[in-house]
Amino acid sequence: MWTWFHQLASPPTFYRFAESLAPWLFAAGVLLVGAGVYGGLFVAPPDYQQGDAFRIIYVHVPAAALSMSIYVAMALAAAVALIWRMKLAEVALVAAAPVGASFTALALVTGMLWGKPMWGAYWVWDVRLTLELLLLFQYLGVLGLNRAYADPRAGARASAWLALIGVVFVYINKKSVEWWNSLHQGSTLLSFEGMRNPKISGDMLWPLLVSLAGFYLFFGAVWLRRMQNEVLWRERNTRWAQERVAA
Amino acid sequence: MIGPALAVFRRELLLAARRPAEWAQPLVFYGIVALLFPLGIEALNPALKVFAPAIVWVGALLAALLAVERMFRGDLEDGTLEQLLLADAPAPLLVAAKFAAHWLLTALPLVVAAPLLGAALGLEGLPLQVLTLSLLLGTPTLMFTGGFAAALIVGTQRAGILLPILVLPLMTPAVIFGGGAVRAAAAGLPYAAPLYFLGALLVLTVTVLPFAAAGALRNAVE
Numbered sequence: 001m002w003t004w005f006h007q008l009a010s011p012p013t014f015y016r017f018a019e020s021l022a023p024w025l026f027a028a029g030v031l032l033v034g035a036g037v038y039g040g041l042f043v044a045p046p047d048y049q050q051g052d053a054f055r056i057i058y059v060h061v062p063a064a065a066l067s068m069s070i071y072v073a074m075a076l077a078a079a080v081a082l083i084w085r086m087k088l089a090e091v092a093l094v095a096a097a098p099v100g101a102s103f104t105a106l107a108l109v110t111g112m113l114w115g116k117p118m119w120g121a122y123w124v125w126d127v128r129l130t131l132e133l134l135l136l137f138q139y140l141g142v143l144g145l146n147r148a149y150a151d152p153r154a155g156a157r158a159s160a161w162l163a164l165i166g167v168v169f170v171y172i173n174k175k176s177v178e179w180w181n182s183l184h185q186g187s188t189l190l191s192f193e194g195m196r197n198p199k200i201s202g203d204m205l206w207p208l209l210v211s212l213a214g215f216y217l218f219f220g221a222v223w224l225r226r227m228q229n230e231v232l233w234r235e236r237n238t239r240w241a242q243e244r245v246a247a
Numbered sequence: 248m249i250g251p252a253l254a255v256f257r258r259e260l261l262l263a264a265r266r267p268a269e270w271a272q273p274l275v276f277y278g279i280v281a282l283l284f285p286l287g288i289e290a291l292n293p294a295l296k297v298f299a300p301a302i303v304w305v306g307a308l309l310a311a312l313l314a315v316e317r318m319f320r321g322d323l324e325d326g327t328l329e330q331l332l333l334a335d336a337p338a339p340l341l342v343a344a345k346f347a348a349h350w351l352l353t354a355l356p357l358v359v360a361a362p363l364l365g366a367a368l369g370l371e372g373l374p375l376q377v378l379t380l381s382l383l384l385g386t387p388t389l390m391f392t393g394g395f396a397a398a399l400i401v402g403t404q405r406a407g408i409l410l411p412i413l414v415l416p417l418m419t420p421a422v423i424f425g426g427g428a429v430r431a432a433a434a435g436l437p438y439a440a441p442l443y444f445l446g447a448l449l450v451l452t453v454t455v456l457p458f459a460a461a462g463a464l465r466n467a468v469e
Contacts, residue, residue, distance in 0.1 A: 082462065134416040141413045148403035157466045158399050161459050162413065165395070169416060 029218030036211025078160035259348035315393035402467030
């Protein structure tokens with residue numbers, strides 16, 4: 001187990017591993033997102049209060065969940081990169097940031113589109129909304145910091161310190177709908193209580209779960225691909241990378 | 248262990264005493280931001296009083312941003328930074344001493360000037376006291392987060408817009424709770440909770456960020 005793990009940390013091995021895994025993740029992700037969105041748009045009944053407008057949930061909730069999960073994943077990679085100085089963890093951190101920023105932007109935009117008909121405003125300075133906007137800036141900070149360094153390793157490690165400190169805000173973001181009296185509703189889904197006694201009916205729930213799984217798998221595929229590119233760029237002077245590009 | 252930290256502290260004060268313009272700049276900037284605001288809207292508009300806490304707090308944030316920008320740049324160029332990290336004393340402690348000296352030099356004047364600016368913007372009585380207290384509790388947070396961000400960018404060639412982007416998410420809670428305390432006091436509501444939050448932020452940033460900043464500095468000189 002551990003030897004396998006150590007081998008995986010070597011760039012060529014990781015590259016081959018990702019090469020074989022990414023297409024499957026991508027296919028499964030697209031399939032599940034398709035099924036989830038189809039189920040959400042055509043199978044699930046309209047909501048008794050929100051009508052058809054609630055259907056944006058099938059994009060909004062997975063995007064918002066990913067926006068926070070990706071930052072946590074980045075912070076974990078940051079800890080590994082700083083403690084064990086593992087190059088692949090640096091690559092993972094750097095590769096996740098732009099994807100995380102995109103999902104945060106998607107969550108913000110879908111949330112605004114949902115907020116207009118339901119709350120009557122695109123934007124409210126609510127705790128959850130504010131923290132999600134700040135999360136976007138946190139991602140941009142990690143991205144910008146990484147780019148500002150001439151040496152990619154120094155850039156990744158500076159970003160790692162930032163990601164480690166910034167993850168505190170993700171926890172506050174996650175808990176904000178419980179701690180403060182917020183306009184944004186609490187999580188209906190992601191709790192043990194919610195799993196045992198779902199607060200939404202089954203024919204609305206399954207497309208959401210399928211869509212969530214699909215978004216996560218899709219992120220996995222994109223993440224691996226971006227990591228491959230980063231590894232290739234960092235190793236561009238080695239023989240295996242040049243052979244890979246020539247092939 | 249305390250000796251080196253004191254030496255760093257004294258060095259910062261000495262440097263500032265030799266170049267007074269550098270540490271006076273944030274204070275002047277702060278005053279200009281806060282005093283130009285009434286001229287931007289009508290000078291006698293009663294809404295000014297409502298905005299006063301936000302104006303003073305945002306002014307303090309901008310001044311802190313200005314103050315930390317070059318915090319480590321000179322040290323990196325003349326090799327002091329390397330000596331700090333090589334010294335026979337824990338680097339986080341020395342970094343904390345440097346942050347503390349910078350707070351004393353650039354942030355404490357902001358706190359002292361706050362009642363004056365608050366009064367100029369129409370605050371009086373209890374809200375004015377709460378404003379000053381909130382800045383006293385909040386400026387160390389601004390200074391330490393700003394110092395951490397300065398440590399992150401010291402190794403870069405072109406920092407430019409980066410510092411505000413790095414600092415904005417980290418400093419926002421201080422502005423929210425600081426402004427919130429004054430608003431609560433002005434409305435006659437209990438204002439202790441936001442002040443406790445500011446205190447909690449203070450303890451958190453002062454204890455955690457020197458370690459992260461020292462790590463970032465080590466990364467920059469490597």
